[in-house]
Amino acid sequence: MKVTVRGIGPIKHISFTLDKSIAVVGPNGSGKTTLLLTLYGVINAWAKGVRLKSPQVGEEFVKALGVVFKKSLEDTFRCDVRELVNGNGEVTFQNGLGDLSLNIDGGGVSVNLKLNKEVRFQVREIEDNNLPVGEVQVNTSGTSVEVIYGVKGKEKWQYFDLLRDLLKEVEGSAIVNAFLDFYFYGFRPVTAVGEVKGEVVVDGKKVAITDFGVFIDGKKYPVTSRGVRRLAEILLSSRGGELVLIDDAEAYLDERLRYTLMEEVVKRKKVVVTTRDKAFANAFDNVVQL
Numbered sequence: 001m002k003v004t005v006r007g008i009g010p011i012k013h014i015s016f017t018l019d020k021s022i023a024v025v026g027p028n029g030s031g032k033t034t035l036l037l038t039l040y041g042v043i044n045a046w047a048k049g050v051r052l053k054s055p056q057v058g059e060e061f062v063k064a065l066g067v068v069f070k071k072s073l074e075d076t077f078r079c080d081v082r083e084l085v086n087g088n089g090e091v092t093f094q095n096g097l098g099d100l101s102l103n104i105d106g107g108g109v110s111v112n113l114k115l116n117k118e119v120r121f122q123v124r125e126i127e128d129n130n131l132p133v134g135e136v137q138v139n140t141s142g143t144s145v146e147v148i149y150g151v152k153g154k155e156k157w158q159y160f161d162l163l164r165d166l167l168k169e170v171e172g173s174a175i176v177n178a179f180l181d182f183y184f185y186g187f188r189p190v191t192a193v194g195e196v197k198g199e200v201v202v203d204g205k206k207v208a209i210t211d212f213g214v215f216i217d218g219k220k221y222p223v224t225s226r227g228v229r230r231l232a233e234i235l236l237s238s239r240g241g242e243l244v245l246i247d248d249a250e251a252y253l254d255e256r257l258r259y260t261l262m263e264e265v266v267k268r269k270k271v272v273v274t275t276r277d278k279a280f281a282n283a284f285d286n287v288v289q290l
């Protein structure tokens with residue numbers, strides 16, 4: 001998948017192929033972290049509260065994508081998208097399905113979508129007598145979307161029809177998320193590792209990483225150095241991602257720990273790392289210079 005980023009933060013223009021492993025090299029202030037956050041904010045975007053009149057990919061759908069990407073980028077960067085650009089910025093993806101472009105300016109995020117083939121979503125709403133009223137489950141596979149909603153005890157709900165109306169938001173969001181899964185297949189979900197935070201979430205469980213050890217379900221695993229602590233966070237965080245983004249990947253890692261990083265993460269996942277070490281970068285499939 002080809003990626004082009006222009007006018008986002010300090011990034012003037014960069015274009016590269018997002019494949020097995022990429023090292024992004026550049027000095028401080030060149031936009032390395034900005035690039036990782038941009039990839040995370042777009043590829044890992046997740047729709048909530050979207051209402052669509054039609055389940056098909058059209059003008060309404062594309063506008064909804066713009067809203068979803070705007071919210072995701074703002075949550076990722078923790079600022080208004082207008083602060084990310086100096087006038088106008090663009091992020092473009094190209095793969096076998098077609099082109100997906102985000103244009104970012106003072107008005108927000110607009111999307112231009114040019115697909116090589118028609119994409120039609122099949123949506124089914126299914127009642128489940130075993131699920132209590134208010135509980136909803138969503139299953140997606142490719143362009144197939146199932147919204148399963150509970151009706152157990154609905155006779156006790158005076159406003160059941162209003163609850164059912166809220167399914168439209170669940171359905172619309174599910175369609176957008178199914179499209180993102182479809183377009184970014186093999187890259188979602190994304191996990192990002194920045195500075196050492198001391199805690200990660202693995203399979204829904206919080207894992208504490210301290211100077212005294214890694215604690216998983218109450219069991220202590222010794223940590224002997226900041227480098228080991230850093231590597232533990234990377235290894236644990238990367239487990240749940242199809243695409244793994246690692247900022248300052250070489251930080252605190254000696255030659256032995258870098259070897260472990262390459263063997264356990266880089267050779268097993270799609271990975272984008274940032275680094276200032278050109279020798280370390282040469283171990284990756286592709287080197288991108290900022």
